[in-house]
Amino acid sequence: MADFESIAKQFVEFYYKTFDENRANLIALYRPQSMLSFEAQAFQGAQAIIEKIQSLPFQKVAHRVDTLDSQPSSETGAILVLVTGALLVDGQERPMSYTQAFQLHPEAGTYFVFNDVFRLVYPAA
Amino acid sequence: MTASAVKRSSDNFAHHRGGAAKRRNLRTDRDGDLVMEGPKRDRIGKGPSASRGRGGSINTAALQREVLRHVGSDNRTGGPPRGPRPKSTAQSSLSEIKITGWANSKASTSPDRGVSSLITFLEKHASKRGSLFRQNGRSPAQTAKVRSSRVEGDNLYITVPSEEVSVYAKINGFVFAGQKITITGDGIRGKSPQIDNASPEPANDIKQIFQDFLGRRYNADSKLLSLNALASDEELRAVGIFNTTTTQSKFFPALMKICEAQFQTAQEKKDTIESVTLAENNLSNIAPVTTLGQTFPDLKNLDLSGNKFESTSAMIGWRHKFRHLEHLILSNNPLEQSQPGWEVEILQWFPRLRMLNGAQVRTEEQVAQLNQPKKVPLLVRGPNFEDDGNIAQDFILKFFAGFDGDRTALANTYYDATSTFSLNVNTHAIRDPTKHEMFKKQSWDAYIRLSRNLKHLTHPGPRSARKFQGPQEISKVWSQLPTTQHPSLATEFHKWSIDCIPQEGVPDPSGQYPQGVGGFLITIHGEYNETSSAAGAGTMQRSFDRTFILGPGGPTGVRVVSDLWTVRAYGGFAAFKPEEPQQNQVVAGVPQIAIMGGLTPEQEVLLAEVARATGMNLKYSKECLDTSGWNLQNALATFEAHRANLGPEAFA
Secondary structure, three states, X not given: OOOHHHHHHHHHHXXXXXXXXXXXXXXXXXXXXEEEEEOOEEEEOHHHHHHHHHHOOOOOEEEEEEEEEEEEOOOOOOEEEEEEEEEEEOOOOOOEXXXXXXXXXXXXXXXXXXXXXXXXXXXXX | OOOOOOOOOHHHHHOOHHHHHHHHHHOOOOOOHHHHHOOOOOOXXXXXXXXXXXXXXXXXXXXXXXXXXXXXXXXXXXXXXXXXXXXXXXXXXXXXXXXXXXXXXXXXXOOOOOHHHHHHHHHHHHHHHHHHHOOOOOOOOOOOOOOEEEEEOOEXXXXXXXXXXXXXXXXXXXXXXXXXXXXXXXXXXXXXXXXXXXXXXXXXXXXXXHHHHHHHHEEOOOOEEEOOOHHHOHHHXXXXXXXXXXXXXXXXXXXXXXXXXXXXXXXXXXXXXXXXXXXXXXXOOOXXXXXXXXXXXXXXXXXXXXXXXXXXXXXXXXXXXXXXXXXXXXXXXXXXXXXXXXXXXXXXXXXXXXXXOOEEOOOHHHHHHHOOOOOOOOOOOOOOEOOHHHHHHHHHHHHHHHHHOOHHHHHHHHEEEEEEEEEEEEOOOOOOOOOHHHHOOOOOXXXXXXXXXXXXXXXXXXXXXXXXXXXXXXXXXXXXXXXXXXXXXXXXXXXXXXXXXXXXXXXXXXXXXXXXXXXXXXXXXXXXXXXXXXXXXXXXXXXXXXXXXXXXXXXXXXXXXXXXXXXXXXXXXXXXXXXXXXXXXXXXXXXXXXXXOOOOHHXXXXXXXXXXXXXXXXXXXXXHHHHOOXXXXXXXXXXHHHHHHOOHHHOO
């Protein structure tokens, strides 16, 4: 199995690429026990999470990952991933800063998102 | 060159002048001023440097000549016009100009009294100045060449192509071999030598006319420059500015240039002229006056009423110009009838416009919001904090106090042999434009060599070396980082954003539960000041994001499993502000009615429910809900947990 840093990096690249291209496809990364905290609104379950993600009030979005770090976080091989970056939506001139923390849980040789904590840390000006 | 070869009689040329002026009306000269007569294009997309470039300069030079022909000769010399005049075509005419002041130069000891070096000097400098007349794809001006010369006493007369006279004018007052030389002749004004900047200035007499005009049209009290009904201005009419379309189209840019020259700084200009009216000018579009946008970008009030604009496209060149325009008047323009909805477009063009045709279109608050960071399109809410028994809250309070105070003790308290810590620096983070930190140089020296940004750090060696495990390693790394002061969690909570989510499967150090135990995932966003750094003194404000996994274990019963820390440039806390007002902290002794203040209807229902179910008074019920994240079940659980410790005051 690849080391957890590589898994984290692969995951982050895949996650934002999917998010920016067709965010409905992110549903494959969540499970019924997954939780999303989006600006402190909590959603549980893949369906509720993907509904929230799809309902976000923008059409086009582009994420730029600035930093990415990860650490193993459980006995069972979970990985904690912390991402900071910028995101640009629709016609906005200036990006917003965000951070997103993921807790990835292993499942049959692959990983799913157990926790997803998203927060804007600097709004668009 | 013999002195007498091309000696010409002034009179031979003087009487040709009127005819020459007429015939030259729409001809080009070597300066190519008529290039400017091509289709007018507005200058969207060109920066200010482009707008003040050669085009504008030549415009002015051309205007100068055009207007001079109308104004008459150089009256200030008093006597009859002297020197040769242009012949019927510009290309073939020659002019004589006089150079004085060179007789005592250092070169005067040479056999020809330095005349040949003086001529070389003149040609050289005139050629350099001549290059300024190159423009828009036309071939560069030829090297200035003195056609002939003669010396009379201490005067040197040189004959040059008439169209090059203006470049000699530009070197008037230059120092030749230690002596300041004076150049006079037809078309050369008494120019003071220090005004030798890169672009030709309008001649002084035209300048004077324009300056007088500006003086008459400026009202210092209202900071208003009135350029109303220009064509009916008696004094401008008297000098024939509006007699031809050529002079008319050149008038405004030249006027703007003279305006511009009155001010030392942009601030001075901004403070002096806040309003301009261009009403009643018969304008069908802004092309003739478009330079207003470059000269007065900070204008607050603009009156364009009584013109002939049929649609907003007539003013498209000013779209997104005048970024501080507060009041615009467009009344009595055809567009009011011919373009329904024109107001909407205008509002989009000028984001700080408050008044349109005298009616309020935006409030001060709406405009003020433009200067605030926007919180669109994502809705920002208060923190999500699920914390059984205040374990996480207690940890957070102690953690940041310890991190600011005694990091070694902190590491030994909350970190054990399996705890991991890593740090990374986001050097791309957006800075808060409202803070002076924005402009500070961001030095990351103290952090960057420890930064574990997996996006860039691809080799396993450094990846592993920058992950620190166990209290010794971790406290050692912490000791190398700048000391910090975080804002108070009690009194400055608005500067923090903290989420806490219960976690299952957190590693159990006792090994009792191989499937892991319950813990927390805590994400914290905030800021701190550096109180010292290895680099030296100086307080730096930073923002940070820090994520912890907490589990049971360690001396306090709580240990850090993972600690991930991102440091970035200061970005403020505007993003953390909840959209909805948060419940106020309960202060002891506050009347019960005040407790209800600031609550949402849902919270009032919850409060009533808790008070009913527990029998506690509103104050204690609210405190209970506050600590339970306004979750009814949690609040009831909290009540049960603390019930034994509650005194009678809780139920009073």
